[in-house]
Amino acid sequence: DHKFWNTQPVPNIDEEIVESGPIEADIPFDQIKKEPLPLPKEFEWCEINMEDEKEVKELYELLTMNYVEDDEAQFRFDYSAEFLKWALLPPNWRKSWLVGIRVAANKRLVAFISGIPVAMRTYEKVHNLTEINFLCVHKKLRSKRLAPVLIKEITRRSHIEGIFQAAYTAGVVIPKPIATCRYYHRSLNPKKLVECNFSRIPPRSTLSRMIKNFKVPEKTNTAGLREMRKEDVPQVRVLLNKYLTRFDFAPVFETDQDVEHWILPHEKVVWSYVVEDPKTKKITDMFSFYSLPSSVIGNPKHSTLNAAYMFYYAMEIDEALEHEQKEKFISKRLNELVNDALVLAKKADFDVLNTLDLMDNAKFVDEQKFGNGDGYLNYYLYNYKCPDVSRNKVGLVML
Numbered sequence: 001d002h003k004f005w006n007t008q009p010v011p012n013i014d015e016e017i018v019e020s021g022p023i024e025a026d027i028p029f030d031q032i033k034k035e036p037l038p039l040p041k042e043f044e045w046c047e048i049n050m051e052d053e054k055e056v057k058e059l060y061e062l063l064t065m066n067y068v069e070d071d072e073a074q075f076r077f078d079y080s081a082e083f084l085k086w087a088l089l090p091p092n093w094r095k096s097w098l099v100g101i102r103v104a105a106n107k108r109l110v111a112f113i114s115g116i117p118v119a120m121r122t123y124e125k126v127h128n129l130t131e132i133n134f135l136c137v138h139k140k141l142r143s144k145r146l147a148p149v150l151i152k153e154i155t156r157r158s159h160i161e162g163i164f165q166a167a168y169t170a171g172v173v174i175p176k177p178i179a180t181c182r183y184y185h186r187s188l189n190p191k192k193l194v195e196c197n198f199s200r201i202p203p204r205s206t207l208s209r210m211i212k213n214f215k216v217p218e219k220t221n222t223a224g225l226r227e228m229r230k231e232d233v234p235q236v237r238v239l240l241n242k243y244l245t246r247f248d249f250a251p252v253f254e255t256d257q258d259v260e261h262w263i264l265p266h267e268k269v270v271w272s273y274v275v276e277d278p279k280t281k282k283i284t285d286m287f288s289f290y291s292l293p294s295s296v297i298g299n300p301k302h303s304t305l306n307a308a309y310m311f312y313y314a315m316e317i318d319e320a321l322e323h324e325q326k327e328k329f330i331s332k333r334l335n336e337l338v339n340d341a342l343v344l345a346k347k348a349d350f351d352v353l354n355t356l357d358l359m360d361n362a363k364f365v366d367e368q369k370f371g372n373g374d375g376y377l378n379y380y381l382y383n384y385k386c387p388d389v390s391r392n393k394v395g396l397v398m399l
């Protein structure tokens, strides 16, 4: 039983939902508490200023030592400081939504939760909601019910800003996922992955056979492929928003500033490419991936696994095609694009390209030699119920 989640506006775990809508009504401003929730007296609230390198470093260190691990505690996400600034300072970011807890006596940062504003469509309806991420409690303070306090406090701060719904993802199952996706991994450096125990040599294989199997071409193959530039932003915005209408749960990039922030290449953080038609100069395709290394825990030879994660992609689709031809076209084109993504990720020295089976990813994982991971990612909405979304209808990629 979920002592905390049972008190929250979320559906029961076994509830079947047929209609969409808020679970509880918006709270009038004068009824929202204006003071932070009480904390045990040894702690105090703080806001993390991501424009201050010293505070960025404090958050980086908290997460590097205490954030998400795999089920056997072999790897732990190691988001870079530069990545965290990018993730937490998007257009219209709110200072009050970067919430920390410090030990009162020595001011040490021991817990954190973040919110950023996003426009998201679920089925037909577009909402402004809070995207929650980077919930973390220091390992020494686990199981003391600090997580519910962080969640309630960011909920209050979201209400203050007039936002009563949120989206979030988690590895754990709580009431109630709207979708569940599986991780897939494409090995680029099989030797290192085996040495890290990230992957195994299958019973009837050898390392040299694996190296051969996972080799990628020296060069990309798509004509007109190049790095995305600032002048591409307006076209990419239209192309990506259009592609995302294929899905039932997807972000809406409402302004060029959104695309500039989230999609334009950002050194050591995001890699983005477009395909430009040489004749018309029109952008027909785009794809992107981001860098999220993991610490390799207790390995004598390797300390970091360099992982890239597939991010957004899109392609122009001829609307005149029949449904089946359209799906075939997407499949073919997507395999070409992801094959180039593998070449570029390898060039950028990534050891593995990770993805989930959301969007149209099921169309390329087998052909591009991705394998099943042991991890799952559950998607959630707070204070909004809607019918379940199947994995291939999820269009939101969370960092």
Ligand code: MYA
Residues within 6 Å of the ligand: 001, 002, 003, 004, 005, 006, 066, 067, 068, 069, 130, 132, 133, 134, 135, 136, 137, 138, 141, 142, 143, 144, 145, 146, 147, 148, 151, 154, 155, 158, 159, 163, 164, 165, 166, 167, 168, 169, 170, 171, 172, 174, 382, 383
């Ligand atoms: S997901 C990533 C979460 N972070 C990690 O996994 C990092 C490593 N782990 C930790 O730091 C801690 O174990 C955490 C829990 C902090 C996760 N999402 O304090 P506790 C529930 C939601 O004693 P601790 C991400 O960032 C748990 O079911 N709830 O536990 C998105 C139990 O409740 P109940 C979670 O282990 C986060 C209660 O907390 C999660 O010390 C979205 C136990 O609390 C989880 N990942 O700390 C948050 N893990 O008894 C929700 C445990 O009922 C946002 N719990 O089962 C909701 C929307 C808010 C905004 C609304 C605006 C309108």
Ligand code: JJ1
Residues within 6 Å of the ligand: 068, 069, 070, 071, 072, 073, 074, 075, 133, 134, 168, 169, 170, 171, 183, 184, 185, 186, 187, 197, 198, 199, 200, 370, 371, 372, 373, 374, 375, 376, 377, 398, 399
């Ligand atoms: O990385 C993950 N699993 C790896 C390592 C497994 C180590 C033992 N548990 C894995 N490797 C096999 C790869 C192999 C490569 C060649 C082809 C065949 C497959 O499966 C998993 C994802 O699969 N990662 C995690 O478990 C990390 C946590 C995931 C939940 C994230 C929650 C984030 C919340 C943010 O909002």
